[in-house]
Amino acid sequence: MRMENSKGRKRVVILGATGSIGESALKVACDIPERMEIVGLAAKSNAQKLAEAANEVRPESVCLVDETRIDVLRRALDYQPRIFSGEVGLLEIACLTNADMVLVAIVGTAGLRPALAAIEAGKDLAVASKEILVMAGEIVMREARENSVHVLPVDSEHNAIFQCLESGRGLSAPKDRGTEAAPTFQSSDVRRIILTASGGPFRETPRKDFDSITPEQALKHPTWNMGPKITIDSATLFNKGLEMIEAHWLFGVEMDRVEVVIHPQSIVHSMVEFADGSTLAQLSYSNMRFPIQYAVTWPDRVPNTLPPLDFSKLSKLEFFTPRYDDFPAMNLARRAGETGGTLPAVMNAANEIAVAAFLNRQVRFPDIWRIVEEVMNRHAPVAHPDLDAILQADQWARNEAQGCVKSLNR
Ligand code: NAD
Ligand code: MG
Numbered sequence: 018m019r020m021e022n023s024k025g026r027k028r029v030v031i032l033g034a035t036g037s038i039g040e041s042a043l044k045v046a047c048d049i050p051e052r053m054e055i056v057g058l059a060a061k062s063n064a065q066k067l068a069e070a071a072n073e074v075r076p077e078s079v080c081l082v083d084e085t086r087i088d089v090l091r092r093a094l095d096y097q098p099r100i101f102s103g104e105v106g107l108l109e110i111a112c113l114t115n116a117d118m119v120l121v122a123i124v125g126t127a128g129l130r131p132a133l134a135a136i137e138a139g140k141d142l143a144v145a146s147k148e149i150l151v152m153a154g155e156i157v158m159r160e161a162r163e164n165s166v167h168v169l170p171v172d173s174e175h176n177a178i179f180q181c182l183e184s185g186r187g188l189s190a191p192k193d194r195g196t197e198a199a200p201t202f203q204s205s206d207v208r209r210i211i212l213t214a215s216g217g218p219f220r221e222t223p224r225k226d227f228d229s230i231t232p233e234q235a236l237k238h239p240t241w242n243m244g245p246k247i248t249i250d251s252a253t254l255f256n257k258g259l260e261m262i263e264a265h266w267l268f269g270v271e272m273d274r275v276e277v278v279i280h281p282q283s284i285v286h287s288m289v290e291f292a293d294g295s296t297l298a299q300l301s302y303s304n305m306r307f308p309i310q311y312a313v314t315w316p317d318r319v320p321n322t323l324p325p326l327d328f329s330k331l332s333k334l335e336f337f338t339p340r341y342d343d344f345p346a347m348n349l350a351r352r353a354g355e356t357g358g359t360l361p362a363v364m365n366a367a368n369e370i371a372v373a374a375f376l377n378r379q380v381r382f383p384d385i386w387r388i389v390e391e392v393m394n395r396h397a398p399v400a401h402p403d404l405d406a407i408l409q410a411d412q413w414a415r416n417e418a419q420g421c422v423k424s425l426n427r
Contacts (some may be wrong), residue, residue: 026054027052029055030076031119031330032119033122033146034359035066042053047074048135058071059080061082064083078098079094096112111140136161143313144171144172145171150263150383152365153362170267170310175260176311177286181288183316184205185291185297205292209274209275211280214256214257214339216237227343235324241283253372254344258351260344261349262354279339302323302324347393359402362411364389369415370422378403379426380426391417
């Protein structure tokens with residue numbers, strides 16, 4: 018059994034420290050230093066930004082995946098932490114002996130192996146990288162159970178659902194932190210999980226105008242400020258599709274009990290409807306520091322400097338049915354989640370390639386859905402795949418999607 022640090026002070030490694038979630042996590046650490054200590058920071062290639070963050074919070078270890086930039090990192094650091102590099106370094110920093118928790122905030126699927134390594138080393142996981150749960154949710158959650166570690170959701174919707182489940186006693190929370198397995202979901206208490214979606218920048222755009230959408234327009238999110246990949250996913254609503262599958266694995270609930278409602282104000286972060294017809298929701302301003310902090314301090318709540326909701330200034334909260342036919346990502350995700358096996362990994366990988374191609378102006382906005390659907394149609398899913406089968410399907414889907422990009426680009 019793991020020993021916790023002094024009550025409440027979590028020692029955290031951040032993977033993806035230079036990204037949008039990484040930045041928010043650094044702010045949380047500065048805001049509640051008595052509860053969160055950063056012991057490791059890792060990033061892909063932005064040596065300068067990694068060094069600036071490290072100089073500020075002074076973790077004992079840092080990791081830069083891009084080995085060609087290590088000298089830049091060394092020069093920019095004003096103290097001498099232990100330096101890891103390469104993909105191996107990422108695995109090593111995810112398993113630091115003195116860490117309690119690893120925050121996985123790497124965009125895409127590169128966080129999967131370090132997440133599994135952290136679980137095996139007995140670290141709690143705070144997961145922002147929804148792609149790894151879409152790709153390998155069955156394996157991640159099984160490994161977490163077997164190693165008695167907690168998987169705390171950072172994605173705002175899932176953090177909200179987690180809070181609603183706890184409050185509605187849909188979760189049995191451990192009494193003593195660190196001495197029990199991950200909280201278990203009391204499936205029969207819950208009727209529906211309702212994910213909210215802002216609807217993205219094209220919520221009201223007529224379908225006939227989708228062909229002319231530019232990357233610049235798609236990168237302007239109405240309510241959240243995030244990295245480019247998730248911002249495009251929010252515009253296509255693949256983000257919500259990925260989140261449906263993420264919820265399925267995190268909370269062990271069937272896909273047909275996961276629903277989506279459009280809520281343009283992004284104040285209600287998600288809801289849970291219980292068996293008795295009562296619905297609980299979690300509300301706050303849209304700032305990722307809220308869910309990150311709760312993942313770190315859970316099961317405690319501690320004061321911070323974030324502004325609470327001012328209800329006198331919230332003029333309205335609206336809810337609409339999504340335009341499923343115009344934004345087919347959610348139907349594709351439901352199909353992938355219900356089929357299971359390697360299909361979610363294929364959907365996710367094809368989407369990553371299609372998003373990159375759209376940002377490179379190789380394909381048009383609606384081609385993202387077409388490419389993903391085409392690659393999914395070509396795939397023969399493998400049920401209950403092991404990690405190798407998942408990685409193989411991921412690579413296969415990337416190649417197929419590249420082929421689709423080329424043929425559309427001719
Ligand atoms: P971002 O693009 O701003 O940052 C990505 C981070 O990942 C960077 O620090 C980068 O160095 C690191 N990274 C990328 N490839 C890597 C690799 N191969 N090895 C190691 N590090 C690598 O992305 P973001 O918006 O912070 O999103 C990160 C994850 O969190 C995504 O999975 C996203 O879906 C999820 N998420 C983000 C938000 C948000 O508000 N930004 C909200 C919910 C969930
Ligand atoms: Mg989200």
